[in-house]
Amino acid sequence: MITVGLDIGTQSVKAIVLNDDDKILARAQTFSGFDPAKAIQDVIEQTLKTAGITQADINAFAVTGSSVELAPSNATTVSMMSADAKTATTLFSKVQTIIDVGAEEARAVKCDERGIMTDFVVNERCAAGAGTFIEAMARALEIKMEDMGTLSIKAERASSINASCVIFGESDVVSLIHKQEPKHEIARAVYDAMADRVSSMVHRLGINPEIVLLGGVAKDIGFVTSLKRKLGVDILIPEFPEYAGALGAALIVAAKERVR
């Protein structure tokens, strides 16, 4: 049985193909851009090609993400929170707290011992705790976003900025630049501010010792370092955290299909 999992996010579209043993045959991602419908088609075609199969081989189709309405009509919708929970509890058996930080949204999900979601929190209509924040701050610092993480971990201390809003955060960064504070300390401040927002969401759910971090921002060493420091516990990160949504959705739908 072949299952395709699709995650249509605000910034990029991710697809994953699973075989009958839930092993990943292929994965791909692309920017959603101005023509998300085409982006969706592209990633699906790309994964099918890599997996060496065709549309006709697909037995089940799962979709998650913030724009599920753009998905093909034969796809089964799975919420982002359920998908996160499924991925985390499948990859790491004992996990009960899951954090997912994407481009525009950060969320925390809590599961019971059986891997059933029992609670979740989403950053409330604000991108200050999410990936876009890093992007905007890197722009203000005139550095590449990919370099910001490695730069920040060189800092012994952090400057102080406001993380209640991307726009105000940016003006804080600009005034720190004018004060000639070192770039790496400002970079660390950006991550610390994000980690503050995210950790207060986690605290609202209650902290468990094993925490998994998912989403594209989990690949940013600067954020991960700040979040570990803030939460005071180690954080588990899967190999491809940005595919967590697509994978979780595919796993859930594949399991349902088998029951049928």
Place this chain on the structure above:
Amino acid sequence: MKNNNNIEPKIMPETNPKEINELKNTFRVASENIIAQTIERMKKTTPNRPKEMEYFDEIANLFGKRTKELDQAKAEGKKIVGYTCLFAPLELILAAGAIPVRINSGWYDTSKLGDRVVPVEVCPIIRSTIGAKMIEFSPFIEQSDAIIAVLTCDGMTKLSEILGDYKQILAMSTPRVKDSPQSLKFWTAEIKQIKDNLEKLTGNKITSKTLKAAILKTQRATRAFRRLQNLRKDNSVIFGRDAMLVNQAYMWDDIDRWTEKTDALCDELERRVQSKKWVCPSDTPRVMLTGTPIFWPDNWKLPSLIEEGTPQGVLVADELCSSERLLYDPVGIDEWTMDDMFNAIGERYLMASTCPCFTSKDGNEDRINWVLNKVKENHVQGVIYCVVRGCMLYAMEHTKLKRALDKVKIPVYYLDTDYTREDAGQLKTRIEAFLEMLNAQIDL
């Protein structure tokens, strides 16, 4: 420049009559469309919707039948008394021969106009009511001869000053500690003060005879109301958004007719219970709403998202001052003396309230118990705690209520929203995830 009520505005800015007229017309068309569409969707998404809902669909048109009736009543010399919070003693308004109508606004469009007077951080219910007044949009505010402004939360308190630019305000101050003897004394004095003011406004004396008749009237309404809520306890014979519309119509409808129509609806629902005719499958997650009041028509966004989505939920109870709290408690009378009636009214409006503007020696424990009780009685499986931006009191009580519900293993989702249509997509995702979670727990 004095306005049409011959009061000089102290707070409201001067407005351009041409712009006001244009806005009023545009918003009016938009609102009538939204009302019609919302009702149409409620009909379409409910298999065999109760036939008796037709009456409430009609009365839901805020610019329709009821508005015309109130115009007629005014022409015949009756006074209309608007009110902001459910602490306004309706029995006294009725006993003075006036007609009560609640004036809180559920319009999104007018909240943007409110931003010209107060900052966007202010609760949108307040901003929207201000905006509605600014362009004379709300028939009920315009028709009011006076407004009983109950000084509950900060928003309502300052709203009364702003509305005072246009209308005679009869302010009622609520005590903050609910369960002390001096509070009840203070509140009873407020009720007496309102009685005097209502008599002055209407020129009618409130007698033991008229007051008794008014109390009997609201008691009958409470009986019909309770009948409806009892019918929602077990299998779902009506959707929550329909029941909420019935409850909310009480805020502006003629009370006797409302009672009669609600009883007729209950008769129909009882027949449906006997023939086991439900509006959704028995395994649909049973949800309760609590938090900031939800006002018709635009903020029906929330109940609609819950009951019209995939997965679908069913609202089986709420703890909203715009719905189930309106009529939950009757005025309990031992003897029909004037003193006893006043004390009973005082107690009914103060002691029974679960509004977060109060505290008591155990905090607002009454609200928590109310919710826990409903959860048990109505077999609630999950609670959605809705808060609009700027609604500090409800936002702050969330943590305590969540703790209490955690103990009985009932999931709670804190949903924060505003008077805007743009967040419907985000809200949909969150509500669906919550319902998906409830489904997963039910399946086990």
